Amino acid sequence: MTEMFRDRVDVSLTVNGEPVEARVPAGQHVIDFLRLELGLTGAHASCEHGVCGACTIRVDGDAVRGCLMLAAQADGAEVWTVEGLTDIGEISDLQEAFVARNALQCGFCTPGMLVAAEELLSKGEVPSRADIREHLSGNYCRCTGYEAIIDAVETVALGRARKGKA
């Protein structure tokens, strides 16, 4: 290996609003970095090839697969996980709706599901049930059969729209 390439990379980013500086292994993905180095175990490392969506986090405003982004690539990024979004209350109505509609059982998919759903809701329109299904089609849930999740997201979309008009 040449000196131009590093096996450990210095990164400086913000995670849930807090500045973080670290030296990360070149091949480590963001989820392992968040979980193993920062103790943020909300987002899950599951399939690790971008299929299941359990690792979905927010990077620079977009919902992304944490397993398909290297920690080294997060230098300068603004990262939010379910922990931070919970702390600032941004998804509290969504979380309440998930509980009320029984939209989770084991809860493994829920952190990723919430981040993905919030991206759709943040567009400010009321999505159709088909739109909600399509947007969440990259997030697997092996418990609920999805119907309750769609219900919860739809409830929040309608609730926010009512609040916006009020």
Place this chain on the structure above:
Amino acid sequence: MKASVAGYARAENVRHALELLAESAGHGRILAGGQSLVAAMNMRLSVGDLLVDISRIGDLSGVTVEGDALRIGALTRHAQLGSDPEVRVHVPLLTTAVAHIAHAAIRNRGTIGGALAHADPAAEFPACALALGTTIHVEGPDAARSIAAEDFFEDIFTTALTEDEILTSITVPVAEPGEVQILEEVARRAGDYALVGLCLVRRATGHRIALFSVGPKPILATGAMQALDAGDLEAAVASLAAEMDPPSDTQASAAYRRHLAGVLLRRAVVRLEGSTV
């Protein structure tokens, strides 16, 4: 699993990226959106790479109209393309294609240059590039060159790019008045790779038909194109079946894929005729 990477370097610009590639002695691999590469590394399908991260090179991203062509930077993300008003007006096939690619979170990171350089035979963009007559622009250590899409895709995950070159942008002809661009595909679930996909473009000069997920690379079905130009849909469907050599796998048999291709062509032609009224 976890990726096994030999090293990482962040390229400041294209020249720097080319220097890094040259330095890597054949172990270099360009990292852009990472939506295929990082998955492949996590599965240890690719091991010991020296990663050249080009994702910060700002001037490789964006869409601009250049006369009668649209130039799309290699790092333009799928989500960005899907919502771009110029793309919607001038190359609507790409807008349509974006909705079929994987899922929202993947479209937020994946790039068009990465999709073309990766050359997955089941992916939408390579077939779109063929159907549209796209030109692919690459830079190497000594010179830049432009490659027609028809000469770019060589085999499964194999393109005309050499190890020391980087795909920097593509140019796509702007749709002429009355041009119609249609994409049809069949997939088992939203976001899955297509069992078979078909792009149909009708221009004043004739029809162009590209197929994906029907073999080791996307193909331009020239026989079917000539038959459609002559107004013979039955001959076009027959020709399509003869021009493809699809695999049989757990998703679909070769015979089913041949059948589906004909179904998709018929659907596309119905939409084509609807659009002429």
